[in-house]
């Protein structure tokens with residue numbers, strides 16, 4: 001596997017720190033955001049008065065019990081779901097305008113590959129739609145496949161890949177058109193520990209060097225702490241934000257940081273917040 | 283045999299298992315049973331004619347003579363398989379393929395009309411399906427008419443089509459092709475509507491995140507997703523398109539085509555001719571379906587289907 005340093009175009013200053021992020025523009029602004037699904041029997045309140053501001057270049061993790069509304073929140077940001085209350089802007093635009101401007105790349109919880117396209121052509125799908133010239137499509141596909149370690153599987157079809165490999169293809173697909181904003185819904189959920197560690201590091205380097213804004217859903221506390229600049233802990237239904245935990249581990253950190261007291265302390269605080277949320281339910 | 287089976291159960295079971303895996307054994311069994319039943323049926327159904335013959339000659343017949351006569355009548359009610367086989371062989375292999383006495387010629391006349399009608403029907407079926415999927419109003423306004431069109435018996439509508447088209451100077455292949463088209467666009471439309479609607483919400487959401495336009499969603503998602511459905515429909519369509527072409531030859535007393543052979547055969551009581559024409563029609567149908575199946579396999583393999 002290539003490292004991201006060579007895989008990414010280098011329009012990059014020094015890696016960012018929390019203080020630098022402070023005076024950046026707001027990428028996502030949610031005020032009293034609510035969403036209720038009208039179902040056949042009872043209405044389901046998926047989001048209830050969510051307030052969150054994400055600055056450009058931040059890495060924000062959403063963590064919370066299953067069914068608490070993490071996916072729904074991401075879908076609202078992506079204009080795949082309309083909120084029933086409150087306000088949201090993405091890059092200062094409405095979610096729809098942001099979507100039409102192709103402001104974000106979305107990694108779904110499931111791989112969502114097209115079975116009739118080879119891995120390589122699945123990767124090129126967004127590039128085709130966005131009118132990237134053919135040669136450029138090929139090089140980008142090769143570059144990002146290499147990044148997720150699937151160079152040798154370019155001409156395989158999705159059914160010939162394991163679940164985790166399929167998910168890596170879908171990550172590469174979202175990166176391929178180099179969006180400034182990445183919405184990732186449990187992208188590494190289906191991976192083994194080692195591959196996950198590796199991709200965690202890759203993603204962190206990518207983030208440091210491209211200054212993307214990343215919204216990242218995970219169920220793994222260490223993963224959230226390792227990657228994030230802030231961790232948003234959500235409560236079970238109705239989905240609310242319980243606590244936002246700042247996470248200022250040193251820049252250019254490696255996996256070793258997970259042994260440090262600072263890391264363990266943050267992880268502990270996240271766990272406490274999650275536990276507090278759960279007690280609401282019972 | 284039974285003792286052998288008891289002493290060598292494993293070997294026999296293995297042999298049977300082997301045969302069961304292929305289609306050879308079931309096909310052979312069905313074929314044998316059919317032929318035996320057919321020969322018996324020929325005796326039974328032709329017995330009246332045979333009795334008449336023997337009454338005319340005032341001779342009493344032995345059973346063997348009776349059966350022999352039942353299987354070799356000139357115009358039997360039900361010809362014996364070998365009579366049909368001989369007639370089929372003669373009219374396929376011993377005659378010039380361009381002569382009206384050759385079944386190959388008639389098969390070509392009917393087959394070409396069926397194929398032209400199939401192509402038109404496929405195009406029409408796809409166009410209708412795309413319309414139905416793309417515009418809500420078409421979904422509600424068109425579909426009931428399409429279904430109603432298929433409840434009209436083709437035998438009632440075929441003569442009208444032929445007369446109307448004849449009036450505007452279209453004769454020969456075209457009217458038959460139109461009847462074929464009329465029959466075979468339907469399964470295509472139904473199959474394609476289902477296929478074009480088959481992408482799941484997630485696949486559609488993905489397109490939405492790229493803010494793909496309608497054309498892109500169609501060509502990069504809906505169309506490829508519908509290809510497997512299309513081929514299933516095409517196999518049904520090509521078979522009924524052949525039926526349509528044959529039916530189209532019946533009402534006008536056409537001179538050429540398998541339908542014409544069936545008609546003239548029944549007019550002159552040439553049952554052997556009817557049956558060999560029927561076999562030709564069956565073979566032609568199987569060949570046409572096989573061609574579609576081949577195209578299906580090649581296409582789906584290119585689209586990454588599991589072997």
Ligand SMILES: Nc1ncnc2c1ncn2[C@@H]1O[C@H](COP(=O)(O)OP(=O)(O)OP(=O)(O)O)[C@@H](O)[C@H]1O
Pocket residue numbers: 037038039044045046065066067068069070071072073109237
């Ligand atoms: N389309 C829908 N219609 C009705 N209810 C829905 C719909 N989508 C989600 N929900 C409900 O909204 C709630 C939040 O769902 P969501 O998918 O956002 O959870 P999640 O936090 O992503 O869970 P997980 O961690 O299991 O992925 C759930 O209770 C779910 O039943």
Ligand SMILES: [Mg+2]
Pocket residue numbers: 070071072109185
């Ligand atoms: Mg989810």
